[in-house]
Amino acid sequence: MAVSDEALLAGVAAGDTDATAAFVRRYQRRVYGLALSVVGDPGLAEDVAQDAFVRAWRHAGSYDPRRGKASTWLLTITRNAAIDVLRMRRDLPTEPALLVDQLVAGGDQADRVADSDRVRAALAELSRDHAVAVVLSAYFGLTAREISDRMAIPLGTAKSRIRTGLHRLRRMLEVTND
Amino acid sequence: MTEPYECDEVADLLAEVATGAATGPDRDRVARHLADCERCRRELDELSWVADEVLLAAPEHEPPARFESMVLERIAAEDRSPGRRPRRARLLLAAAAAVLIAAVSAGSVWWGTASDRELAAGYRDALDVADGRYFAAAPLNDDDDVQVGHVFLYDGSPSWLFVVLDPAPEPGTYDIVVTVNGAERSAGRCVVTGTGCAAGDTLAGKIADVDSVRLLGPDGTEVRADLSRPNR
Ligand SMILES: [Zn+2]
Numbered sequence: 001m002a003v004s005d006e007a008l009l010a011g012v013a014a015g016d017t018d019a020t021a022a023f024v025r026r027y028q029r030r031v032y033g034l035a036l037s038v039v040g041d042p043g044l045a046e047d048v049a050q051d052a053f054v055r056a057w058r059h060a061g062s063y064d065p066r067r068g069k070a071s072t073w074l075l076t077i078t079r080n081a082a083i084d085v086l087r088m089r090r091d092l093p094t095e096p097a098l099l100v101d102q103l104v105a106g107g108d109q110a111d112r113v114a115d116s117d118r119v120r121a122a123l124a125e126l127s128r129d130h131a132v133a134v135v136l137s138a139y140f141g142l143t144a145r146e147i148s149d150r151m152a153i154p155l156g157t158a159k160s161r162i163r164t165g166l167h168r169l170r171r172m173l174e175v176t177n178d
Numbered sequence: 179m180t181e182p183y184e185c186d187e188v189a190d191l192l193a194e195v196a197t198g199a200a201t202g203p204d205r206d207r208v209a210r211h212l213a214d215c216e217r218c219r220r221e222l223d224e225l226s227w228v229a230d231e232v233l234l235a236a237p238e239h240e241p242p243a244r245f246e247s248m249v250l251e252r253i254a255a256e257d258r259s260p261g262r263r264p265r266r267a268r269l270l271l272a273a274a275a276a277v278l279i280a281a282v283s284a285g286s287v288w289w290g291t292a293s294d295r296e297l298a299a300g301y302r303d304a305l306d307v308a309d310g311r312y313f314a315a316a317p318l319n320d321d322d323d324v325q326v327g328h329v330f331l332y333d334g335s336p337s338w339l340f341v342v343l344d345p346a347p348e349p350g351t352y353d354i355v356v357t358v359n360g361a362e363r364s365a366g367r368c369v370v371t372g373t374g375c376a377a378g379d380t381l382a383g384k385i386a387d388v389d390s391v392r393l394l395g396p397d398g399t400e401v402r403a404d405l406s407r408p409n410r
Contacts (some may be wrong), residue, residue, distance in 0.1 A: 138198075143204075170224060
């Protein structure tokens with residue numbers, strides 16, 4: 001029987017080196033993939049991804065399964081590590097519209113994960129403007145003000161695009177989550 | 179109590195807090211509002227769930243061949259660094275094993291006599307059986323928010339609580355107090371030998387209902403783990 005993601009993380013928290021190795025093996029493609037999507041450079045992405053795993057190992061004891069899946073917990077840690085690197089740069093390395101295309105297309109992996117497909121399908125249903133605003137906020141950590149500057153749209157419009165985008169995604173994902 | 183912001187005023191900010199993009203002052207503003215507003219708390223929970231799910235769309239990518247070993251080396255190096263005690267990992271493993279094995283074998287605790295190797299094996303078996311679904315862990319922090327231990331909780335028949343204090347801020351005996359749905363109850367004691375202690379007890383109720391676990395030590399020393407965390 002396969003050990004669940006959450007059980008593996010409990011093993012990481014308990015200092016079990018086998019569990020830690022299994023955890024890294026299970027997630028390295030996703031963590032490195034997300035880091036690469038955000039920072040755009042393979043060398044930097046490797047640093048970010050390593051950093052994310054070290055942070056996850058350090059904080060595994062604070063992970064609470066009631067708050068969400070282990071996979072999304074790890075990916076938010078990865079996103080935060082990537083944004084820390086990004087903040088030191090002046091511009092985004094990846095064109096957001098291009099990233100949206102990539103996210104929706106989902107690459108050509110043989111072992112696609114079902115939950116990724118579900119989210120990709122939902123993103124594809126959003127209008128391009130909403131999808132770009134959500135991605136700029138959730139992947140690149142841009143505030144509504146930064147998005148309004150970057151896309152040359154009023155602040156109120158940027159705010160409502162993030163908000164509306166998330167609400168529409170929620171409705172779609174809630175339906176497919178059951 | 180003042181209520182400086184209305185729901186309308188924080189509505190746009192909730193989305194930015196959910197994606198993690200909000201600035202510090204905006205986050206504060208939202209946090210102050212959430213303290214008194216259950217509705218917006220639920221809204222933030224749901225938006226946070228969506229914002230986190232969005233990250234699942236990132237395409238997977240094979241990292242360089244050396245990646246896994248590099249990560250494990252960095253973790254091992256940090257584990258050996260002066261700030262960390264190797265004992266901690268052993269104690270935590272023992273605690274996790276005890277909680278899970280106890281839950282699986284209906285209440286018999288034998289962690290004190292088993293070797294680490296047996297514990298490690300038993301621990302993995304127990305995880306397999308339990309599938310980790312009902313297992314929770316939270317850090318025990320002292321007054322300065324420095325982590326000095328761990329709490330493990332397990333939902334089962336019976337439910338279990340296990341605390342590991344290492345290093346204990348003061349030597350002596352600590353009374354374990356669990357707050358479940360706002361009501362306090364005693365859950366045994368943890369007697370420090372060497373640098374720390376470990377103790378377990380059965381728990382009436384579900385771990386989802388546990389608000390906090392506190393260890394009350396000598397001269398008003400207190401360490402606690404918060405499990406409710408209404409605000410992110
Ligand atoms: Zn409100």
